[in-house]
Amino acid sequence: MIPELGHFALILALCMSLVLAIVPMIGSLNNTPGWVDLARPAAHGQFIFLVIAFGCLVNAFLSNDFSVLYVARNGNSQLPDIYKISAVWGAHEGSLLLWALILGAWTVAVSLFSRNLPAEMLARVLSVMGMVSIGFLSFLIFTSNPFERIFPVPLEGGDLNPLLQDFGLAIHPPMLYMGYVGMSVAFSFAIASLIGGKLDAAWARWSRPWTLIAWVFLTIGITLGSWWAYYELGWGGWWFWDPVENASFMPWVVATALIHSLAVSEKRGAFKRWTVLLALLAFSLSLLGTFLVRSGVLTSVHSFAADPARGLFILVFLAIVIGSSLTLYAWRAPEVSSGGKFSFFCRETLLLVNNLLLVVVAAFILLGTLAPLVFDAMGWGKISVGFPWFSKMFTIFTPFLVIVMGIGPLARWKRQDPAELAKKLRLALIVSISGGLLVALPLFYEGSAWSGFAVMLSLWLVSTLFISLRQRYQYRGGISGMLRDLGSRGSGSYYGMVIAHFGVAFFIIGITLVTQMDVEQDVRMSPGQTIELGKYNFRFEGTRTIQGPNYRAERGTVRVFDHANKEVAVLSPEKRTYLVQSKPMTEAGIDPGFLRDVYVSLGEPLGGGDWSLRLYYKPFIRWVWLGGILIGLGCLLAATDKRYRVAKSRKVAATQGLSDQSVSEGQPS
Amino acid sequence: MTRFLRYLVPLAIFFVLVVFLYRGLSLDPKLIPSPLIGKAMPQFVLPRLQEPDATISDKDLLGKVSIVNIWASWCVSCRAEHEVLLRLAQTGKVDIYGLNYKDDRANAQRWLSQLGNPYIVNAFDADGRTGIDWGVYGAPETFVIDSKGIIRYKQVGPLTVDILNTKIYPLLKELQPAT
Numbered sequence: 001m002i003p004e005l006g007h008f009a010l011i012l013a014l015c016m017s018l019v020l021a022i023v024p025m026i027g028s029l030n031n032t033p034g035w036v037d038l039a040r041p042a043a044h045g046q047f048i049f050l051v052i053a054f055g056c057l058v059n060a061f062l063s064n065d066f067s068v069l070y071v072a073r074n075g076n077s078q079l080p081d082i083y084k085i086s087a088v089w090g091a092h093e094g095s096l097l098l099w100a101l102i103l104g105a106w107t108v109a110v111s112l113f114s115r116n117l118p119a120e121m122l123a124r125v126l127s128v129m130g131m132v133s134i135g136f137l138s139f140l141i142f143t144s145n146p147f148e149r150i151f152p153v154p155l156e157g158g159d160l161n162p163l164l165q166d167f168g169l170a171i172h173p174p175m176l177y178m179g180y181v182g183m184s185v186a187f188s189f190a191i192a193s194l195i196g197g198k199l200d201a202a203w204a205r206w207s208r209p210w211t212l213i214a215w216v217f218l219t220i221g222i223t224l225g226s227w228w229a230y231y232e233l234g235w236g237g238w239w240f241w242d243p244v245e246n247a248s249f250m251p252w253v254v255a256t257a258l259i260h261s262l263a264v265s266e267k268r269g270a271f272k273r274w275t276v277l278l279a280l281l282a283f284s285l286s287l288l289g290t291f292l293v294r295s296g297v298l299t300s301v302h303s304f305a306a307d308p309a310r311g312l313f314i315l316v317f318l319a320i321v322i323g324s325s326l327t328l329y330a331w332r333a334p335e336v337s338s339g340g341k342f343s344f345f346c347r348e349t350l351l352l353v354n355n356l357l358l359v360v361v362a363a364f365i366l367l368g369t370l371a372p373l374v375f376d377a378m379g380w381g382k383i384s385v386g387f388p389w390f391s392k393m394f395t396i397f398t399p400f401l402v403i404v405m406g407i408g409p410l411a412r413w414k415r416q417d418p419a420e421l422a423k424k425l426r427l428a429l430i431v432s433i434s435g436g437l438l439v440a441l442p443l444f445y446e447g448s449a450w451s452g453f454a455v456m457l458s459l460w461l462v463s464t465l466f467i468s469l470r471q472r473y474q475y476r477g478g479i480s481g482m483l484r485d486l487g488s489r490g491s492g493s494y495y496g497m498v499i500a501h502f503g504v505a506f507f508i509i510g511i512t513l514v515t516q517m518d519v520e521q522d523v524r525m526s527p528g529q530t531i532e533l534g535k536y537n538f539r540f541e542g543t544r545t546i547q548g549p550n551y552r553a554e555r556g557t558v559r560v561f562d563h564a565n566k567e568v569a570v571l572s573p574e575k576r577t578y579l580v581q582s583k584p585m586t587e588a589g590i591d592p593g594f595l596r597d598v599y600v601s602l603g604e605p606l607g608g609g610d611w612s613l614r615l616y617y618k619p620f621i622r623w624v625w626l627g628g629i630l631i632g633l634g635c636l637l638a639a640t641d642k643r644y645r646v647a648k649s650r651k652v653a654a655t656q657g658l659s660d661q662s663v664s665e666g667q668p669s
Numbered sequence: 670m671t672r673f674l675r676y677l678v679p680l681a682i683f684f685v686l687v688v689f690l691y692r693g694l695s696l697d698p699k700l701i702p703s704p705l706i707g708k709a710m711p712q713f714v715l716p717r718l719q720e721p722d723a724t725i726s727d728k729d730l731l732g733k734v735s736i737v738n739i740w741a742s743w744c745v746s747c748r749a750e751h752e753v754l755l756r757l758a759q760t761g762k763v764d765i766y767g768l769n770y771k772d773d774r775a776n777a778q779r780w781l782s783q784l785g786n787p788y789i790v791n792a793f794d795a796d797g798r799t800g801i802d803w804g805v806y807g808a809p810e811t812f813v814i815d816s817k818g819i820i821r822y823k824q825v826g827p828l829t830v831d832i833l834n835t836k837i838y839p840l841l842k843e844l845q846p847a848t
Contacts, residue, residue, distance in 0.1 A: 277679060284683075291690065311694045319687050326680040333676045370689065377692040581745060 003068050006056025007147040009049040010097075013104070014137040016046035020107075020130030024123035031120075039123040043111045046133065047104035054101045057088050057146055066157050069150040070094060075157040076580055078550040079165070086170035087160040092310075093146035095173060099290075100136045102174070102181045103129065110185055110210070117206060124192035125185075132184050135317040143310050159580035162551070168228035176221030176248055180286040182214020183251060186258065187283035190276045191325055194332045199272045204265035205644070207279065211262060212639035215255045216632050222248055223628030231588050236520060236599055236616045238624065241390040246369040247289030250362050255282045257358040259635070260351050263493070268413060270348055273333045274355070280329060284322040285362070291318055292369070345418055347411040354404045357397055364393045391515075402457045402508065405501060406464035410471075424467055432460035454512030458505040465498055465505075492641030500634025507627025513620040520616045527609050534617030536568065536598060537561045542609055543575075543602070551576045551585070556611060558589060558600045568598070573613075575602045597621045705820045710737070710812070711802035718769050718777055718791035725792045730766060730814055734844045736837075737812040738788070738828075739768045739800060742776040744808040750827035751784050757833060758787035762841055767791035770800045770808050813837065815844050 020042035027035025057070070061084040066072040074087045074094070089095040107129045114122055140146070163169070189207035193199045225245070230238040239245065258278040265275045291314045342348045368390055410424050433456060440452020472494070476485050485491050519534045527542035541557035553576040560569045571589030578585060588601040596619045603612030705711075714726040730737070738754060740747040758765055767788035769777045774793060781791075794800055803812070813822035822840055824832060 273676075281679075315687065315690055315694065318690075322683055323680065323687075326683055330673070330676040330680055334673055370686075373693040374689055377689050584743065 002056050003060055003065065003147040003149065006053045006060075007145065009052040009056065010137065010141055010145075010147070013046050013049035013053065013100070014134065014141060016042050016049060017130045017133040017137055020046060021127055021134055024130075025127040028120035028123045028127070033119070036119050036123040039126040040111045042130070043104075043107045043126050046130070047108045050097075050101045050104040054088070054097055057094060057097060058085055060147075061085065061087055064157070066155070067149050067151070067153040068146075069148045070146045071157060072150055072154050073158045074160050076159040076550065077156060078579070079157075079160060080549055082167070082170060083160055083165050086164070089173050090160045090164050093140070093144045095177075096136065096140050096144055097146050098174060099177050099181060100133065100140060102177045103133050103136060103184060106181055106185055107133070110188075114206065121192055121196065124195055125188045128188035128191045129184055132188075132321065135321065139310075139313055139317065143313050156580070159550070159578065162576070162578040162581060162585045163232065165550075165578070166228065166232050168224055168232065172221060172224045172228055175217055175224055179214050179216075179218025179221050180248075180251065180289065182210065182217055183255060183283040183286050185210040185214060186255075186279040187325070190279035191328065194276065194328050197332060197335060199276060199336045201266055201269050204262050204272070204275065208259070208262045208266055209639050209641075209644045211255065211259055211279075211282075212635050215252070215259055216635045216639065218248070218252050218255060219628060219632040219635065222252060223625050223632070226628070227625050230621070231590055233586070236518075236588075236601075236614070236618065238621070241368070241387050243369050244289075244293050246365050247292050250365050250369075251282050251285040251289060253358050253362040253365065254278060254285055257355045257362075258282050261355050264348055264351050268342065268348060270342060271352065271355075273336050274352075276333065276336075277329060278355075278359075280322075280325050281359075281362075284318075284325070285366075287314075287318050287321060291315060342413070343415040345411075346416045347408060347413045350404050350408040350411055354401055354408065357401050357404070361393070361397050361401075364397075365390070368393070398508070399453075399457060402461060402504070405504065406460045409468045409497065409501070410464055425464065428460055428463035428467055431463040432456045432458075435459040448516050451513055451516050454508050454516075458509045461501055461505040461508075465501055469498065487642060489643035490641065492643075493638040496634040496636070496638030496641070498634070499637060500631045503627045503630025503632075503634060505627070506623045506630060510620045510623025510625075510627055514618050514624065518616060518618045518621075520614065522603070522612065522614050524606055524610055525613050531615065533615045535562060536617065537563075537565075538600065538613075538615055540611070540613065543605075543611065546574075548576065550580070551578045553577070553587075554602065554605070556589070556600075556602050556613070558613070560591060560598050571598070571600045573600045573602045592622060594622060595619060705804055705812075706823060708820060709818050710814055710820050711799070713792065713794075713799040713802065715768075715792040715794055715799055718767070718774065718793040719781075721774070721793070725766075725790050727818065729790070731816065731818050733764065733816050734841060735764045735766055735814050737766045737768055737803075737814060739770050739803065739805055739808050739810040739812075741770045741772040741808050742780040743772065746827045747809045748784070750809050750829075751787070753828045753830060753833060754787040755785050756830070757828075757837070762838075762845075764789045768799065768803070769793050770805060771795065771797040813840055813844075 020039060023035050023042070024037075024039035027033070027038070057068075059065075060068045060071045061075045062081065064071070064075065064077045066075070070091070070093050074091045075084060079087065087094070089098040107126060110129070111122070111126055114125070117125070186207045189203060189210070193203045222245075225248070226238045229240070230236065255278075258275065258281075261271050261275040261278055264271050291311070406428065407421070407425065411421055436452045436456025436459065438452075439455040440449050472485075473479070473482060476482050486495075521531070521533050523531055525531065525538075525540040527540060530537050530539045532538075537560070539559045539561065541559060543554045543556040546553050546555050553574040555572050555574045558571045558573065559567060560571060562568050569591035571591060573589035574587040576585040576587060586601050588599055590600075591598040596617065599616035599618055601614045603614060605611055710727055710730070712727050714724050717723045717725050736757070740750075754765060757763070765788050767790070769791050771794065774795075777791070777793070781788075792799070797805070803810075809827055811824040811828055812820050815821050821844065822836065824836070828837070
């Protein structure tokens with residue numbers, strides 16, 4: 001009975017989304033206030049029914065209702081409760097339901113926190129979100145109903161894929177979806193503005209906090225995914241350039257360009273056509289990602305059941321949404337004024353350069369991801385584009401990105417005297433080059449050209465950020481002035497930028513040093529045997545069998561000693577066999593550290609108590625995720641900037657377009 | 670007009686993309702042409718799964734058309750495929766040989782007794798060495814071998830009724846003209 005209620009609620013949610021997509025939009029076009037006002041209740045109604053539907057599915061998992069096909073496939077009575085809940089989004093149907101729920105939540109959030117928007121603008125934004133929702137809800141109801149019943153009812157469920165029985169992965173998809181779907185807000189704002197023909201600074205100011213928050217979720221989601229891959233897959237990798245990973249990374253890269261471009265559009269009224277295109281692209285790539293993941297057109301380590309009928313549905317949906325929005329763009333964009341004037345060399349130009357670089361990077365990722373498909377379709381044979389191709393591409397573009405990233409925050413808006421800027425940058429140049437050389441020359445450290453280069457780039461970022469901070473310090477009148485300044489308008493986005501850019505510096509060091517200096521070895525070890533690797537000695541103490549809630553495991557014990565023979569860590573890697581799917585799973589034993597990880601995973605038993613083991617010494621690996629977290633935090637701080645809240649009370653100013661926006665952003669200019 | 674055209678570029682790129690994606694839907698990325706097709710099957714001598722003392726070798730497959738199916742009890746897709754194999758065995762059109770790949774003998778035997786046994790004989794490839802010779806990419810995989818021991822077809826991933834009808838049966842008909 002309850003699953004039928006869920007199914008019914010889903011259908012009602014679709015009805016609500018139909019109302020939301022049609023009525024307020026028409027009302028806004030022919031000025032019918034009553035129709036316009038329907039946007040908010042329709043959005044809320046849609047969300048309520050989605051919550052009911054989602055609750056019903058959660059309930060089916062928790063109560064082990066195996067008469068529901070989806071539960072019978074992915075649930076199990078032995079599953080710990082937390083994984084029963086995460087099993088809801090462990091496969092296709094449920095994860096789509098989660099997607100729809102999150103879209104509903106974003107829609108409600110927009111309706112609640114955008115009271116300063118003109119009514120017809122809000123109606124259009126919500127209405128566009130409703131249109132997207134129609135697509136996903138009808139996809140759910142017509143091709144992927146999560147509430148489908150099965151008869152005869154199996155006694156036990158097929159269990160959640162053991163790979164997904166992990167806390168990191170329980171929260172990774174919701175985070176990622178929050179990011180993906182959050183991009184629909186910027187998209188809807190862009191479409192609504194294109195329809196109204198009013199692309200102004202106010203539009204940028206409205207969409208900016210939403211985009212920032214969505215980007216925070218996307219950043220955290222990707223970071224979590226990479227961390228999960230690292231400790232759960234048992235081969236020490238943390239990014240594989242897999243199509244599914246690329247599907248999440250492309251929107252991230254474009255959204256990064258978008259949040260920077262929005263800043264320019266908001267403050268200077270420039271790049272508006274470009275910004276609106278980025279807003280359309282960011283969400284389009286999110287949708288494309290869904291298509292790639294769900295249709296099975298590409299092979300991926302994230303093997304989902306592929307269904308061509310579903311693939312066709314998403315493709316048609318994709319074509320309608322993206323095709324019509326790009327058509328709207330082609331029709332309306334030429335009418336948009338190009339906005340604020342600026343000279344050739346200034347902060348705007350630098351931001352534009354980085355924007356273009358980011359879009360090129362995204363294009364290359366798209367190319368690499370789709371190349372196997374294109375080659376196949378053209379009959380040129382089967383190819384696979386692997387890790388080396390993508391890392392080469394990244395090594396080429398990142399240095400340029402970072403160099404411009406260092407200069408950008410120090411440059412003035414509108415017009416910049418190159419000589420003055422060079423003077424500011426001199427110190428940063430000296431610091432970064434000497435620091436880089438210090439690492440590159442084997443004099444002091446293990447020495448490698450690449451490590452030196454990475455350190456140089458990071459120091460460049462860090463020192464330019466310090467120069468910028470010193471400027472602000474002088475400008476605001478010392479520490480007390482800066483502290484007073486903390487709550488003021490614009491300070492959130494300034495300090496957020498500083499933190500996020502510091503994160504990038506950490507990230508670059510982490511990514512390069514771990515690639516350059518990590519040591520790994522596959523070994524056969526007998527109990528009591530010791531093997532030296534990197535700075536450590538590993539002693540294998542044998543394994544014993546343990547019993548988990550729904551698995552059996554062989555747990556090994558590996559003691560790690562440093563060269564002074566002091567015990568550093570005791571690691572317990574496991575080889576688990578989950579009882580239902582009888583799938584072997586590797587749980588790595590990791591001793592995390594700020595400067596290095598020691599990582600051990602169990603391979604196969606080789607008889608006589610011997611095992612094959614994989615030992616890793618991974619320097620600076622934590623910096624990769626630390627960078628990701630800092631980037632996310634910085635962006636969160638920027639999203640909470642006071643001026644987005646101040647804007648609410650200045651409703652009139654906001655609606656009239658803020659061309660008078662102040663030019664300085666924490667910079668003496 | 671040229672000013673207007675510039676704004677159509679994103680739409681044009683997207684259109685090309687959709688064409689490829691549409692094409693992609695009807696292509697199977699898992700369909701990897703095996704370098705072994707048209708060549709003699711790799712030699713092997715392995716213990717049998719059910720009679721550990723007896724062996725089976727590639728010589729036993731000669732003289733008739735046969736199917737070699739690579740499977741394991743830990744492989745979820747193999748379970749999905751099992752029904753199809755049973756159906757194929759029931760037709761009596763062809764002998765199915767199993768290559769039990771990197772498996773546990775007890776688990777594999779339990780699998781066959783519980784789910785039914787479509788195989789004539791199962792070779793037991795505990796360390797997966799023979800699987801490597803056959804270029805196993807991931808279980809399940811299925812090969813069609815002609816009477817001279819030449820590999821004529823390879824399927825990566827589970828067999829489906831559709832594949833039986835469109836690929837396997839026509840090929841068998843071609844290879845077994847007498848029947």
